[in-house]
Amino acid sequence: MIIFTYRNYNGNSKPLAEKCLKYLLGRDVYISYYGDGKPYVVDENLFISISHTYKDIVIAISESEVGVDIEYKKSRHYESIANNMLKKDALNIDEFYKEWTKHEAQFKHGGEDGEFAYFDIFADTQTTVYSKDTHYEFIAMETFIE
Numbered sequence: 001m002i003i004f005t006y007r008n009y010n011g012n013s014k015p016l017a018e019k020c021l022k023y024l025l026g027r028d029v030y031i032s033y034y035g036d037g038k039p040y041v042v043d044e045n046l047f048i049s050i051s052h053t054y055k056d057i058v059i060a061i062s063e064s065e066v067g068v069d070i071e072y073k074k075s076r077h078y079e080s081i082a083n084n085m086l087k088k089d090a091l092n093i094d095e096f097y098k099e100w101t102k103h104e105a106q107f108k109h110g111g112e113d114g115e116f117a118y119f120d121i122f123a124d125t126q127t128t129v130y131s132k133d134t135h136y137e138f139i140a141m142e143t144f145i146e
Contacts, residue, residue, distance in 0.1 A: 067109030101128035
């Protein structure tokens, strides 16, 4: 799995994801969306998941179904959100964001046949990936996008 990262991106994620696919495959490849908003790679046996928080973005591309979520760890009343949305107690803000991104990544994946992986890609963020594919290669998009 390739996980593309970009810090301080200000734009639409679809053309950025298509640039990542072109970088990876060496040709133009397009993304479309299912009715529920989930992105897919047109005419390719690849899966894609996109997440952003403020201006930070991660795009996971894999040969297996994948879900990714990134969240900026901002101060908030996480205890009530954890209890109401996640149906569990969170001991601290780091644990809350780990659980929240875990929930979101699995939802984006759409199944229950994967493994979770947790990353602190950018300062003050939590990123979680959910997939059967557990080999991770990270590429900073700044290396090929101006």
